[in-house]
Amino acid sequence: MNSTTLHAITLRRFDSGESDRRIVFLTQEAGVLVAFARGVRKANSKRGWLAEPLTVARIQVEEGRTSKSVTQAEPITSFPGIRSDFDRLGAALSLVELFAALVPEGSADAGPYDLLLRSLGEFERHPRPVVAWLWGVDQLLLLEGLLPIWDACVVCHRPIRENPAWFSTSAGGNLCADHFESKTARLEVRAEVLIGLAQLVQRETPPGSMKFAEEAARLVRTVVSDQAERRLPATEAFVRSLHLASGSLDSGNLDAR
Numbered sequence: 001m002n003s004t005t006l007h008a009i010t011l012r013r014f015d016s017g018e019s020d021r022r023i024v025f026l027t028q029e030a031g032v033l034v035a036f037a038r039g040v041r042k043a044n045s046k047r048g049w050l051a052e053p054l055t056v057a058r059i060q061v062e063e064g065r066t067s068k069s070v071t072q073a074e075p076i077t078s079f080p081g082i083r084s085d086f087d088r089l090g091a092a093l094s095l096v097e098l099f100a101a102l103v104p105e106g107s108a109d110a111g112p113y114d115l116l117l118r119s120l121g122e123f124e125r126h127p128r129p130v131v132a133w134l135w136g137v138d139q140l141l142l143l144e145g146l147l148p149i150w151d152a153c154v155v156c157h158r159p160i161r162e163n164p165a166w167f168s169t170s171a172g173g174n175l176c177a178d179h180f181e182s183k184t185a186r187l188e189v190r191a192e193v194l195i196g197l198a199q200l201v202q203r204e205t206p207p208g209s210m211k212f213a214e215e216a217a218r219l220v221r222t223v224v225s226d227q228a229e230r231r232l233p234a235t236e237a238f239v240r241s242l243h244l245a246s247g248s249l250d251s252g253n254l255d256a257r
């Protein structure tokens, strides 16, 4: 049997059999990897912590004939600074959900692992978790080749002139006044939001603040919902909580037309 040691972040977990779990990890060495953790749902299990999303651990995985199993696990961190704060936890669980939805299995690129680890570190200390979340999602979209053209028309590449501007998830970005067709499903967005998202991609770390972050979060939620092939309940809950907190549910003009 083949045994490998990996650095892993727990993304998702599923119950399996009577006492096992199937865990989806994002690893530094082997990308997204699914492995069984035997017996971790038993009351006396010493490895129950491994199944908690956001856990970072060094794991040993053994490759069986039909599946992989975790044979050893040693915790590295579980981000206590995130878990003690509702907003930070909401942002982090959403980001983890998005990595699970958008990073394909079978790619050994260390980029997604490094990005998620850095983003979770930001969530522990950033004064505005939503800004760290926007940065993390923007970087994830860039890494996976899914980044829309935020601040220029997808047809003629002209930088945004209109405000509010048009954005189309199906077209993959902004559409100028000359190039949107009335049939295209599109959103009306403040130009500052699109320009802000384009600038965020260029940054090595999240900025301290960002204008119209809640409106940007709503747009980003729409973009990732379109790309993910599954429901995104943690992301929906996180973006909804922002609007409740800021009282901006009815302000802003991000409505589907």
Ligand SMILES: [Zn+2]
Pocket: 153, 154, 155, 156, 157, 158, 175, 176, 177, 178, 179
């Ligand atoms: Zn155009």
